[in-house]
Amino acid sequence: MAAAPAIELRGLTRAFGERIALAEVSLSLPAGATLVVFGPNGAGKTTLLRVLATLLRPTAGEASVLGAALPGRGHLVRGRVGFLGHEALLYRELTGRENLRYHARLHGVALHRVDDLLARVDMAARADEPLRTLSRGMIQRLAVCRAVLHDPELLLLDEPRSHLDPAAAGLVEPLIGRASGRARVVASHDPAGGLAEADLVLGLRAGRVAFVAPPEDVDAARIGALYR
Amino acid sequence: MRAIGALVRKDLLLELRTKETVPAMALFALVAYVLFHFALHRNALEGDLAAGVLWVTVLLAAVLGVNRLFVAEHEQGGFDGFLLAPVDRTAMLVAKVAALLCFLVVVELIAVPAFFLLLLGPGAGPAFPELLAILALADIGLAVVGTLAAGLAVQTRARDLIGPLVTLPLLVPVVIAAARSTAPLFSVPAGGTEAKWLAVLGLYDLVFVLLAYAVFDFLLED
Numbered sequence: 001m002a003a004a005p006a007i008e009l010r011g012l013t014r015a016f017g018e019r020i021a022l023a024e025v026s027l028s029l030p031a032g033a034t035l036v037v038f039g040p041n042g043a044g045k046t047t048l049l050r051v052l053a054t055l056l057r058p059t060a061g062e063a064s065v066l067g068a069a070l071p072g073r074g075h076l077v078r079g080r081v082g083f084l085g086h087e088a089l090l091y092r093e094l095t096g097r098e099n100l101r102y103h104a105r106l107h108g109v110a111l112h113r114v115d116d117l118l119a120r121v122d123m124a125a126r127a128d129e130p131l132r133t134l135s136r137g138m139i140q141r142l143a144v145c146r147a148v149l150h151d152p153e154l155l156l157l158d159e160p161r162s163h164l165d166p167a168a169a170g171l172v173e174p175l176i177g178r179a180s181g182r183a184r185v186v187a188s189h190d191p192a193g194g195l196a197e198a199d200l201v202l203g204l205r206a207g208r209v210a211f212v213a214p215p216e217d218v219d220a221a222r223i224g225a226l227y228r
Numbered sequence: 229m230r231a232i233g234a235l236v237r238k239d240l241l242l243e244l245r246t247k248e249t250v251p252a253m254a255l256f257a258l259v260a261y262v263l264f265h266f267a268l269h270r271n272a273l274e275g276d277l278a279a280g281v282l283w284v285t286v287l288l289a290a291v292l293g294v295n296r297l298f299v300a301e302h303e304q305g306g307f308d309g310f311l312l313a314p315v316d317r318t319a320m321l322v323a324k325v326a327a328l329l330c331f332l333v334v335v336e337l338i339a340v341p342a343f344f345l346l347l348l349g350p351g352a353g354p355a356f357p358e359l360l361a362i363l364a365l366a367d368i369g370l371a372v373v374g375t376l377a378a379g380l381a382v383q384t385r386a387r388d389l390i391g392p393l394v395t396l397p398l399l400v401p402v403v404i405a406a407a408r409s410t411a412p413l414f415s416v417p418a419g420g421t422e423a424k425w426l427a428v429l430g431l432y433d434l435v436f437v438l439l440a441y442a443v444f445d446f447l448l449e450d
Binding site: 053054055057075078079080081083085087088089090091092093094098102103105106107108130146 | 235237242300305308313
């Protein structure tokens, strides 16, 4: 029997008061596949990720994540999704290790997983310093650790390589890249990089779907048109 | 329990690091008692007046803590981090109540002896077991109502204003019941506290525990 889609959307709409942030998005993402979302600032990429993470309720339409319909069965999704947004979701006054241990306890994850992840992103040596003393790139590496701490089935990544230098991007690649083997939704502004890792491409403009297509049907010019 | 433990531990660790809340609450209470000491210009207070001074000061100090209770969650993504975890959302209510209770106990360990020293007459020594029972019941009320009000206020832009505006009226019954039950202990000669005021405190605590349990989930919704 074929695996259930990681994500299934039918007419998904999200409004903030009068303003429609996301309108009529419909698509299906197979298990283990990667959806890359392109669009200018304010196109609705972050809103889409937050709805899929159960942090926002859909205003209209249907959304199913990992087989659970949102928002009613959102509790079945939490803990199976890794969310990496613009904010690290870590406390500035706590150290990286303290932050990750806090999230490990919330997710019921063994604490040795924290040390393992810190080593993998080369942050073990700075793990006991408060976040406020670390660079944005280091905090992003810790945020990646937080997002994958509980070994989620689906990763929701909002420009995950922002603030990372090439070496750091290489360190996090096995955790959040294609090689992680997880289903992923990646919001990106990098046409070449995004198309290279996509199984499905969604173009958004002003909250509306410009295109949903396989990567071979999308080129840089089509993506560039979203930004004009 | 795992989530509650993680949240309480995190809140206490944050307070130990930042020292933003408890020192401000304790300092406020101390300054208030010093001001009352000089402003009332009496050698000693007793009865209703002493109880009123004690509890109004504790209430206002508590409001300082209430205002800071969810700031880290709101400003540093703590709400999102919590909501992404597979835990009952009530865990945050229980943890915040527990954290605020801890803050209040620490503040009272400093403020109540200062109150005795600065404002209570030598003959008005309280019956400690009864005073401790009143403090415990009142602290539960302050913590539960305060957490609920803080959860409401933090979602608004004017949270520093909304917090006290919501918290203070809701805590009037706690202050009345706490002051009325404490007043006999501060009388000369000291009397026993009236059971009906302790019952009012306990009942008010119970009502707000149930109310907070019923509505707190909705405060965390987007």
